[in-house]
Amino acid sequence: MNYPGHIGGGVIAFSIIIALAIPARFGQPCSAVGMGMWLGITLFGALFPDIDVHSKGRKVWHRLLFCGALLMTYHRQYQLLAPLLLLTAAPYMLKHRGITHRWWFITSMPLAGAWYLGHAYPLWHNEIYLSSIFFTAGALSHLALDYGPRWLPMPKNIARLLSKLFS
């Protein structure tokens, strides 16, 4: 699937999360800036799995890391530059449709990141966990579009039947 398709999948994933979240928030409106941010995070999640190949997702990933490196340098947080360097190089060591296209990685990685960042920045705890939910929704939409229902953890015969229905 090309990137406009994944952007479309991300918009659908975002709409589903918002539709599920609105009743939970008892109808409280969310700010336009907040909605724009959550949408951006979902779309980033939708493009993220393809960082393992030359793609829009990899470009976005590198631009975000570059901005992160600039911020860290400005704030003299030099110890954080080494992990950023590793994250910059990592996509070149992955095979296409490898680990970034596995449901267990795409769900556990944002949670682990949220756990770490939530401890480091407790004031932003809720926003960080919400971001991980939107990111995961976007990333799962990517897998759904790449594979159909085959990526879901289910018995092989059911997966085969579903992939016949969706192909």
Ligand SMILES: [Zn+2]
């Ligand atoms: Zn992909």
